Amino acid sequence: xxxxIARRLLQAIPVLLGxxxxxxxxxxxxxxxxxxxxxxxxxxxxxxLEAVRERYNLxxxxxxxxxxxxAGIFQGDFGVSFSGQPVSEILxxxxxxxxxxxxxxxxxxMVFGIAIGLVSGLRKGGIFDASFLVVxxxxxSLPVFVVAFVAQYVFGxxxxxxxxxxxxxxxxxxxxxxxxxxxxxxxxxIVRLTRASVIDTGGxxxxxxxxxxxxxxxxxxxxxxxxxxLIPVVTYLAVDFGVLMVGATVTEGIFNVPxxxxxxxxxxxxxxxxxxxxxxxxxxxxxxxxxxxxDLLYAVLDPRIRxxx
Amino acid sequence: MTSTVNGTxxxxxxxxxxxxxxxxIKDLKVxxxxxxxxxxxxxxxxxxxYRGQSLAIVGESGSGKSTTAHAIINLLPGSGRIAGxxxxxxxQDISKASxxxxxxxxxxxxxFVPQDPMSNLNPVWSIGFQVEEAIRANGIATGRKExxxxxxxxxxxxxxxxxDRRLKQFPHQFSGGMRQRxxxxxxxxxxxxxxIADEPTSALDVTVQRVILDHLESLTRELGTTLLFIxxxxxxxxxxxxxxxxxxxxxxxxxxxxxxxxxxxxxxYTQRLVAAAPSLASRRIQATSHGEEAAGAHELGTEPxxxxxxxxxxxxxxxxAEAHEAAMAQPPAIVIEDLTKVFKIRGSGDFxxxxxxxFEIPKGTTTALVGESGSGKSTxxxxxxxxxxxxxxxxLVGGKDLASLTxxxxxxxxxxxxxxxxxxxxxxxxxxxxxxxxxEPLVTHSVGDRASRRARVFELLDQVSLPxxxxxxxxxxxxxxxxxxxxxxxALALKPEIVVLDEAVSALDVLVQAxxxxxxxxxxxxxxxxxLFIxxxxxxxxxxxDHVCVMQKGRIVEAATTDEVFENPREQxxxxxxxxxxxxxxxxxx
Numbered sequence: 001x002x003x004x005i006a007r008r009l010l011q012a013i014p015v016l017l018g019x020x021x022x023x024x025x026x027x028x029x030x031x032x033x034x035x036x037x038x039x040x041x042x043x044x045x046x047x048x049l050e051a052v053r054e055r056y057n058l059x060x061x062x063x064x065x066x067x068x069x070x071a072g073i074f075q076g077d078f079g080v081s082f083s084g085q086p087v088s089e090i091l092x093x094x095x096x097x098x099x100x101x102x103x104x105x106x107x108x109x110m111v112f113g114i115a116i117g118l119v120s121g122l123r124k125g126g127i128f129d130a131s132f133l134v135v136x137x138x139x140x141s142l143p144v145f146v147v148a149f150v151a152q153y154v155f156g157x158x159x160x161x162x163x164x165x166x167x168x169x170x171x172x173x174x175x176x177x178x179x180x181x182x183x184x185x186x187x188x189x190i191v192r193l194t195r196a197s198v199i200d201t202g203g204x205x206x207x208x209x210x211x212x213x214x215x216x217x218x219x220x221x222x223x224x225x226x227x228x229x230l231i232p233v234v235t236y237l238a239v240d241f242g243v244l245m246v247g248a249t250v251t252e253g254i255f256n257v258p259x260x261x262x263x264x265x266x267x268x269x270x271x272x273x274x275x276x277x278x279x280x281x282x283x284x285x286x287x288x289x290x291x292x293x294x295d296l297l298y299a300v301l302d303p304r305i306r307x308x309x
Numbered sequence: 310m311t312s313t314v315n316g317t318x319x320x321x322x323x324x325x326x327x328x329x330x331x332x333x334i335k336d337l338k339v340x341x342x343x344x345x346x347x348x349x350x351x352x353x354x355x356x357x358x359y360r361g362q363s364l365a366i367v368g369e370s371g372s373g374k375s376t377t378a379h380a381i382i383n384l385l386p387g388s389g390r391i392a393g394x395x396x397x398x399x400x401q402d403i404s405k406a407s408x409x410x411x412x413x414x415x416x417x418x419x420x421f422v423p424q425d426p427m428s429n430l431n432p433v434w435s436i437g438f439q440v441e442e443a444i445r446a447n448g449i450a451t452g453r454k455e456x457x458x459x460x461x462x463x464x465x466x467x468x469x470x471x472x473d474r475r476l477k478q479f480p481h482q483f484s485g486g487m488r489q490r491x492x493x494x495x496x497x498x499x500x501x502x503x504x505i506a507d508e509p510t511s512a513l514d515v516t517v518q519r520v521i522l523d524h525l526e527s528l529t530r531e532l533g534t535t536l537l538f539i540x541x542x543x544x545x546x547x548x549x550x551x552x553x554x555x556x557x558x559x560x561x562x563x564x565x566x567x568x569x570x571x572x573x574x575x576x577x578y579t580q581r582l583v584a585a586a587p588s589l590a591s592r593r594i595q596a597t598s599h600g601e602e603a604a605g606a607h608e609l610g611t612e613p614x615x616x617x618x619x620x621x622x623x624x625x626x627x628x629x630a631e632a633h634e635a636a637m638a639q640p641p642a643i644v645i646e647d648l649t650k651v652f653k654i655r656g657s658g659d660f661x662x663x664x665x666x667x668f669e670i671p672k673g674t675t676t677a678l679v680g681e682s683g684s685g686k687s688t689x690x691x692x693x694x695x696x697x698x699x700x701x702x703x704x705l706v707g708g709k710d711l712a713s714l715t716x717x718x719x720x721x722x723x724x725x726x727x728x729x730x731x732x733x734x735x736x737x738x739x740x741x742x743x744x745x746x747x748x749e750p751l752v753t754h755s756v757g758d759r760a761s762r763r764a765r766v767f768e769l770l771d772q773v774s775l776p777x778x779x780x781x782x783x784x785x786x787x788x789x790x791x792x793x794x795x796x797x798x799x800a801l802a803l804k805p806e807i808v809v810l811d812e813a814v815s816a817l818d819v820l821v822q823a824x825x826x827x828x829x830x831x832x833x834x835x836x837x838x839x840x841l842f843i844x845x846x847x848x849x850x851x852x853x854x855d856h857v858c859v860m861q862k863g864r865i866v867e868a869a870t871t872d873e874v875f876e877n878p879r880e881q882x883x884x885x886x887x888x889x890x891x892x893x894x895x896x897x898x899x
Contacts, residue, residue, distance in 0.1 A: 205428040208384050212423070213443035213495055214416025217408075223442070224431050231433075303479040304432055 005292065012288045016281060020073075023280045024066050030271050055080075069277065078278040081267070087278045090263060095282065098252070098259035100172070102244050104179035106237070109187045114233060117194025118226060124199055136188035144247050148181045148254040165256040178255040185247045186240045193236055197229035204228075231301050238294035245283055329400055331535050332358040332381070332503055337404075338393035339373070339380050350376045350389070352559040358552075360502070363529070363536040365550035365567070367543050367582070369818035370789070373559040374539050375424070378507050380404070381537075382419055383411050398503070416447045420501035420534070422525075424508040426488035430480040436491055437476030440464060440498060447499035459498070467494030468524050486517040493525060497532065504529060507539045514681040514845050515889040522549060541818050543582050544848075544890070547571045555579045581820065640708060641669040642807055642839040643693065648702035650688050662688045664863040665702070670856070672806075675833065675840040677854035677871070679847060679886065685863040686843045690811050693841065694728055695719060706807065724754045727800035731812035733792035737784040743795055744780035750802045769798040773828060790821030794828070801832065811843045826853050848890045851875055859883050 053059045060068070072079055078087035120129040139147075155177060156164035162177040201207065202225055210224045211217075249261035256262070260279060267275040299305045339351035351373040358364050366374040379385050381396055383403070396404040403414055415421070423429040430439060440460040444450055450459045457476070464472035467490040480488055489509060496504055506525065510518040526549060529536045540546050546553055547567040554564040555578065562576040574580045650663040663685040670676045678686040691697035693704055695711055704711040706722060714722060727750075730736040737746055747769055748762045757765065767777050773794040784792055793813065800808055810829070814822045830853065832838060842853055850857055850871065857874045859867040859882065867880045878884045 203386070205423060205425060206431040208379075208386070209421070209423050209429045209492070209495075210431070210442075211384050212382055212415055212421035213446060214412055214414075214499065215442060215446045216412050219442070219446070223434075228431065228433055302433055303435075304481045 005296075008292050008295075012285070015288065016284060019284045020070070020277055020281050021066065024069065024277050025062070027268075027271060027276050028062050028065070073278070073281070079275070081272055081275045087275050090275070091278065091282060094258060094260045094263050097257060098248055098261060101175050101179055101182065101248060101252070101257060101259060102241070104172070104175055105182035105244060105247075106240075108179055109183035109190055109240075110233075110237070112183075113187050113190030114194050114226075114230070117191040117233075118198055118221075118229070120191065121195040121198025121202065121229070122221065122225075124195075129195070132191060136191050139184050139188040142184075144181065144185050145250050145254060147184050148178075148251055151177060151181050152254065166258070175257070178251050178257055181255075182244060182247050182251050186236075186243055189236065189240075190233060193233055194229060197232050198225060201225050201228045227301070231298065234294060234297055234301060238291045241287060241290050245287070330357045330397075331360045331399060332356070332537070333397040334377070334381070334394070335397070336394035337377065337380060337391070337396065339376050339385065340390050340392040342388040342390075349392070350559050351380065353394070354556070354559075354561050356554055356561070356564075358503075358535060358537060360535055361533055362552060363526075363538060363550040364552040364554060365538040365540060365546035366554045366556055367540060367546045368556035369541055369820055371558075372556040374541075374556045375507055377556070378421075378505050378537070378539050381505060382415055382421055384415075416443060416501065417499045418501055418503065420496035420499065420504040422489075422492050422496040422504065422506040422509045424511065426485050426492055426513070429492055430488055432480055435477050435479055436464075436483065440476075440491065440495055443495050443498050449499050463494040463498045464491065466528060467491065467497065468521075469494065485513050486521060489513060489521055490524075493521070493528075497528065497534065500532065501534065503535045503537060505537045505539070508541065509538075511541065515847065516681060516885055519889040543571070543819065555582065639672045642672040642707065643670040643841065644703075644705040645669070645689070645693070646703040646705075648689065648692060648704060649700045650685070650692060650697065651700045661863050663692070666858075666860070666863075666865050667702075668856075668858050668865065668868055670807075670839055670841060672839055673833070673837045674855040675842055675853055676856040676858065677842045677844060677850040678858050678860060679844060679850055680860035681845055681886075683862075684860040686860050687811055689860075690728070690809050690841065690843050694726065694809055695722075720754075724750070724803040725805050726807040726809065727803065727805040728809045728811065729793070729796050729800045729813045731815055733789050733796055733817075734784075736796055737792055739784050741783075742780065743782050743784070743787075746784070746795060747799050747802055750799060754803060756803065765802065766798075769801055772801065772832065773798045774824075788821075789817055790824065793817060793821075793825055797825070797828070797832075801836070804836070805838070807839045807841070809841045809843070812845070813842070814849060815844060815846060822849070829853065847886050859886070 050059075058065070069079065076088070078091065080086050081090060116132055120132050123129055152164050155161045163174055166174040166178065207220060207224050210220050215224075245261075248259065249265055251257070252259045252261035253265060260283070264276065264279045267279065334354055334356040337351055337354040338349060341348045341350055354373070354377055356364070356366070356377075366377060368374045376385065376389065379389070380391055381403075383391075383406070385391070391404050394404070395402045398414065398418060403411065406414065430436070437457070437460055440463065441456045444456050444459050444463075450456045460476065461472045464476075469475065469487065469490050475483075480491075483491065493506075493509065496506075509525065510521050513521065522545075525536075528534075536550070538546065538550050547570075550567055552565070553567045553570045555562050555570065555576065557576075557578045563570060563574065563579045570579060571583060574583050646667050648663055648666045649661065652660045652662055666685075666689060668676065678689060680686045688697065692699045693706075693711075695714075699712070706726060709718075709722075711719075711722075741749070744763070744766050747766045751757060751762045751765060756762070766780060770777050770779060775791060775794050775798070779787070779791075779795075784795070787795065797808075797813075814825050817825060826849065829840065833840065840853075842850070844850060854871045857867075857869060857871050858865045859874070859880065861882050867874065867878065867883050869879075874883060875887065878887055
């Protein structure tokens, strides 16, 4: 087990090198001079431009810039944003917010998605199943920003249940609405996945055997159907995390959440290489760790899976 | 005491003279709703079973025997529904029992042992957990310690000696035989009056099968449990049950005491079943001069009793002997010398799957490779087909060493040597229609043009006795027997000299099995084919093979002609295998 985890973490190194290089290159290749853009309509004196370029290593060739950046990361230095704030400081401020938002969203989609999927699967073809099939179709076809605006308008402005934007410090109650919106992206997928999985498991021989032993339906459903059906759903969760990151960028923008998504978006617009790459690096790292955790969870759910030394 | 079963008077022996039967099924009708409308799977079945008796329902798949069993415990799959009749358990009609009542009947009054030990245990829970929940649900014991003690007790009873140590293990850590013991233990855990065993051993090796059945028999006798046994194997049924009920197409066609039915079958279907059961047959099938018998065999509902399976033994034996001599004069089709395969297993060293195996197969004959699962017989086949590389040793096909072949030569060889695999469901691509499936090897080896390939497909369908109209159909629309014929047709498409049949009939019902075996014998005579026939079923070997090699733990322990092996087995292992054939010791009337 320990050997397996070590091996997986070692595999993360080339992945991290590859992604940082690609992202760095893409930011570098973006048209326009970020330094000039920084000054907006004003034309700064050439000496100032020079000084800024030197400070951010922008006068060096691409590969040197990249290597300098990497060297910094290995020393724990993520560089400095154009506003003068160390990137590591921005990371420390924004990541907890997004993490809270993401965990809330995952909880919402898991609890509701699995519950609805389970009932739909057990009553295949019934009214409940049919209506949620329609709901999930609608949710799948709506882009997340449409859902976000509608939710903001209906629940925030019309009904006044939630605040339309997230206040300073991002308290949990303010994050609920954005989290629900974020959860709608994968909610439909989880309902359908759970439903299909429950139908599949429900037809298995061991479910009939469980009934033949004299077990009641109330015991068979959670113990023999749901437990086995969760395995594919958990796998989906790992993939889903990437989707959540993308969704967070849009949702955070609309609800003004001071999280990773909004900051990353602004950094991309400004062409701030170090900030973008640092953020993406941390995101990739989190993504890898979550995938590893899900793989380990897999072994807990399914005893047939044992990782080789 | 006399009761009426579908119009026939059947005498029941009641051991203790009791009046009321434990289980009485009256006019049972089960419907399935499909897209094409209602399908009646069980139609007017009557079965009477007295306390302490054992009764077997025999029939091929689709005959409604398992559906009857599932109807008794009200666990019909999918859209299945009891449409009529009564199921009286101790006088109470349980077909109309409520959900709650049924839950208390299942396990406590009727125990159930399902068919396939591989799929009937939940893979994510430990064995102990699954046995214990049955005990707890039926209120047999309460409290952690008592439940655990009872679980160990029933598992030990079912023949799992180290039960206390293995409770925490998961199903995948158990062999098939061990899992079946667990299922038997579960079925008996609440001391039910009636135990329904639905093909409890058909997925197991013969030797394991025998041990399990012996155990089940003595256990039910000890506990006084009434046994309802479901099987497709007539030999097995006759050996294990006092009463037989033969089902065909949802109806009971014959019922009565086992030996009586076996010795004097009345209904044409039963007669056919008796004749076809390989476990009861005694001689190798000879090629029939008229292939239409095999063709007509699957529609036999109302056909008059035919005795196609009695063969002119002397004439055919002579013909066979001549052919055999002629074959010996030619160089052998396959020579295998000191073949060895070692698998490297991570963490636990090497595993020798095949250990210095040597044998020859004369041209135009059949050699059977027999052994239990894990004996290395399939690995030999894979190496012969070059799907697996040998660790050492030689394989000569038509005098050429397989190891020395170039890519092109190997490609050519593949057209002369074709495989047929065990599972007709898994070995056909569900997305290709039958015509494309059969012509695929022709396309791969660029034989002929479109028109000639099509003609060849028709010719092959004729050869395997399937209607030409099947070309446009898909595998899921065909029965298991039809699919295996398709697999054989595909193997024959390139006019091979050698066909490797890896458990090619093991998954089929007896009647279908008999048809396929006969077809293989006919094709061999017609096309001078050489067969390597791999099976765990010695009963099949007797009717198809000229030579037998018995494998155990990677080695050939006995090799001789089929008659020698059956009449005078030298090794204890071979004797065990022979003794394990169900029904081998039954005496049959003509």
